[in-house]
Amino acid sequence: MEILLDSITADPSDLELTAEAAELELHLDLANLVTPVTYKLTAWRMEDEIFLNGTVTYTMQQTCARCLNEYEVPYSLTMDLVLQMLPDDQLRQEADEGEEFIMISSSLTTFVLDQQLRDLITLENPLKPLCREDCAGLCPRCGTNLNEQGCNCIIKEDDPRWEALKKLSNNN
Numbered sequence: 001m002e003i004l005l006d007s008i009t010a011d012p013s014d015l016e017l018t019a020e021a022a023e024l025e026l027h028l029d030l031a032n033l034v035t036p037v038t039y040k041l042t043a044w045r046m047e048d049e050i051f052l053n054g055t056v057t058y059t060m061q062q063t064c065a066r067c068l069n070e071y072e073v074p075y076s077l078t079m080d081l082v083l084q085m086l087p088d089d090q091l092r093q094e095a096d097e098g099e100e101f102i103m104i105s106s107s108l109t110t111f112v113l114d115q116q117l118r119d120l121i122t123l124e125n126p127l128k129p130l131c132r133e134d135c136a137g138l139c140p141r142c143g144t145n146l147n148e149q150g151c152n153c154i155i156k157e158d159d160p161r162w163e164a165l166k167k168l169s170n171n172n
């Protein structure tokens with residue numbers, strides 16, 4: 001996703017940028033982009049700073065870490081950036097001072113936002129995706145999806161009546 005810096009002026013302009021899923025080269029566990037990533041933003045310039053304020057939207061297909069079902073999740077995330085244009089000789093000295101500012105060479109006419117998108121999407125992606133909070137998962141013994149039906153092996157181990165009996169016998 002590339003933004004044309006020359007077209008951004010003191011007058012705020014509304015832009016819509018899109019990146020194809022393959023372009024971003026995301027490598028996430030149990031998750032794949034199923035739509036392009038869209039950045040709808042307002043952009044303006046104030047002296048040598050360029051402000052980009054907007055919303056990133058996309059849909060992710062995730063695989064539930066417990067039952068392995070695949071499901072889609074739409075995301076809508078705020079991404080506000082400030083690009084600070086600096087002459088090349090100042091770029092190196094100031095490059096690591098502030099984190100909220102992105103230092104770029106004032107000679108650039110375009111800026112690629114792929115890294116910012118990758119960071120945003122990766123941070124938002126759950127480490128352990130679940131189709132729902134209380135997903136019962138698969139039976140570790142027979143592989144039955146316990147959201148859909150029970151199985152005999154689990155009922156024997158987790159039957160609350162057995163638990164109650166165990167407690168009784170422990171107390172005696």
Ligand SMILES: [Zn+2]
Binds near residue numbers: 065067130137
């Ligand atoms: Zn699940």
Ligand SMILES: [Zn+2]
Binds near residue numbers: 140
């Ligand atoms: Zn089972």
